[in-house]
Amino acid sequence: MLKVVELFAGVGGFRLGLEGLNSTKDYEVVWANQWEPSTKVQHAFDCYTQKFGEKEIHVNDDISKVWEDIPHHDLLVGGFPCQDYSVARTLSGEAGIQGKKGVLFWEIMKIVESKTPRYVLLENVDRLLKSPSKQRGRDFSIMLTSFRDAGYSVEWRVINAAEYGFAQRRRRVFIFAYRNDTVFAREQRSLSPEGILQSEGFFAPQFPVHVGPHIKHKDIYSELFSDILDVSNLFKETYRNSGTMIDGRIFSRELTPLIFEPKPLRAILEEVFEKYGPADEKYYLDNQKRRKSGRTELEEMKYLKDAKKVKRVSKLTEHEYYYSEGSMAFPDHLDKPGRTMLTSEATCNRSSHVIEDLYSGRIRYLTPEECELLNGFPDGWTNTGMPERTRYFCMGNALVVGLIKKMGKRIREIEENDKKVIKESPLQLQLF
Incomplete structure (x- = not known):
């Protein structure tokens, strides 16, 4: 069973997609956080606890104050706001890097670096890939750099729910980060970036696409700078609707979905x-x-x-x-x-x-x-x-729950394959 932490939980869309109405043997939410700083009455959190129980693991507080209480987990999920992710040197110069205060992505990275979950699944508006307008792609590049530096690889995909049979034309970018020491990461390294995005990666098996480059948008090959401060100040890129980042190397392609009949x-x-x-x-x-x-x-x-x-x-x-x-x-x-x-x-x-x-x-x-x-x-x-x-x-x-159900199924497939490989080839894994 995969242990899950749900951040910025709202009324529980991620949890509902993974667990369903009743807990399953595949996923168990071991900690969840929902806090709306601008309101006295926490309606979303109250809804969450009415649906999933009033438990100590359901926390209604500023994530920056309680993140250290998060237990060990395998999968970190959450939908977070699109903000300015720029970074700067600390006042002591070489002492380190600091991000803008109040930016929730940095709270996510604190958790990633401290708890090292095997997988991270995030959701955001698709304009994240283009922001800010004066330095296209900078904010997303900072996110990719942060995951690279924490020892993760990343695959992303913009998904319109209606194109895969759902009842709403809702476009969101989903970001799947996976730790570099997992079997899945090692297998992905053996594939071409085109193969990852079109058939063998995280998204394509559940969200199939047409094979081949886009006729209008060229593929993007790029590499992140080694220093995140340089990425923040100088790096820009025109990201397509899908892509991978492995060891700082970026491949991005505009994919065309195989469209399913939507629900009217x-x-x-x-x-x-x-x-x-x-x-x-x-x-x-x-x-x-x-x-x-x-x-x-x-x-x-x-x-x-x-x-x-x-x-x-x-x-x-x-x-x-x-x-x-x-x-x-x-x-x-x-x-x-x-x-x-x-x-x-x-x-x-x-x-x-x-x-x-x-x-x-x-x-x-x-x-x-x-x-x-x-x-x-x-x-x-x-x-x-x-x-x-x-x-x-x-x-x-909220997000479209059915999309998370499909992604949950894909994570379950990855986990089953990992366990199979580890069981059959423990010596081979040690040689990586």
Whole structure:
């Protein structure tokens, strides 16, 4: 059984993907942390403990204060914010390197360096690969360098959940780091980087792709600088949607997925209706009361979704310019998977889903239960006493659980192969 630590746990998406509703023989979460510094009431943590039990191993505190309490584990998982990861020398010059305060990735690396788990699985927004705009790829390069220096290799992949059969067009980058002394790491070193990404690595067996280079985007071959400070100050790279880093050597390729039939938004609405009946009146867009703009809520949403070209004046230079944006479907297409949910879901803004109700034909927002199903959570998962607005917020921050189930299956395959190789060839392993 793999012992798991879940960081930045939210309402338990990683755990639900690995353990399911009940603990299995494959994974056991031995420590979990969820803490929201900006709120008094810790709704996400309360939801987590209601679902997984109020235990001492479920910690609601600043990770920077409690990370040393983390027990031995095999797999470290978590979704963390995209921040500025730049580094600098300490005040004592050659005494070492320090990262920016409050950046949670450095807390992850403290745990990695101290507890040395065999595997690390992280999730982030895909723009991480390109940030910051003034030094493309710097932040991700710092992360890769940190793992290299800690004795790990890395494979990453941007995955759109809908392309692999799920109900939401949610694109996220997943980062799988593995310790260099594992059997898996030794086997990966014997493969070509193309072979790793297209068939034999961590992601491809569960998320298959077309073989061969991309016709528009060239493959990237690069090598990280030896000093992380030089990486922070000087290194930049245009990363593709997949890649590997082994001993500081980078290979990155734009992969094209073998697309599976996605689950349409309509199926989500039907499932919720079958269980709960018609949506409550509060979810329907009002077409009577006028807002400050002079439009009703329904008219406002239609305006926001329409294409527009608006004259604006820069606050800095006071020059005039035109802000333009294309149109979005109004209402959302029910025969396609849902768009990416944001934390502002179900408010009157351009990004919110707006659907034509299947049974009344009226226009409304998604319900919290529909949002939960879009992420692959059981409906009602966040119905634990938290405010409804917070339920939407939690789902806007959550990941698609089904993706983690597939990755959990792949880690289990890797572990089984490792045990088989160790059992059959203990002497050969000592020769590496």
